[in-house]
Amino acid sequence: MTRPPTAAQRRVIDAADPVTGRLKGTEAQLTALVKRGLAFRHPRPPHDHFLTPEGHRVRQGVEQIHEPAGQAPATAGVFAARVGGEEEAPDTGPSRVREVHSAWQGLLELRRMTNPDGATDRPCGWERAHLVQAAALTLEAAGHRPAGRDSGGYRVRATPQPEAVAVHEADPGALRACAATLEQAGWQVGEHTEPRTRDRYLLASPRRA
Known part of the structure; x- marks a missing residue:
């Protein structure tokens, strides 16, 4: 949960390039958008700023306002897979x-915009810095069903291993389907067995090349 963008920040977001998401604004405005997770600074010169997936969502008018009962709108939910x-x-x-x-x-x-060769078939730096959310977005965007508190579906969890997430799914067929989706999206995936419970799960890492 976070405050919605200010009017000035919203104008910067709305004025982003419709194709690339490139932003123009004051240094303070761009820095504030980066802190909110709505923009990122390109690592290579001239170090332009671009919308993140959350920023694109806000720009396209699908931000969701959460209104506590009896209170005026005060917060907006930043997208989370x-x-x-x-x-x-x-x-x-x-x-x-x-x-x-x-x-x-x-x-x-x-x-x-950020992969050196412009490739869209493998994860970028933002995904490697947000492994759980990136893997979950990949699965949800492909139509896989996330688990509820007491229902079946996929669950993506962090692991002690660098650049790796675990994907759990009780249905073996659904687990294999999750593996296929991640592989198609540029992730390296292996199926493993949890020693204590004998449950099968996926270990997925972003492919670099």
């Missing part, structure tokens, strides 16, 4: 589908 196991039941309605699609398109554009 469903990692599975959230307290509330997974939202599968049209608005959620639009949010996920927008975030996925933003992520593909982020890959194109």
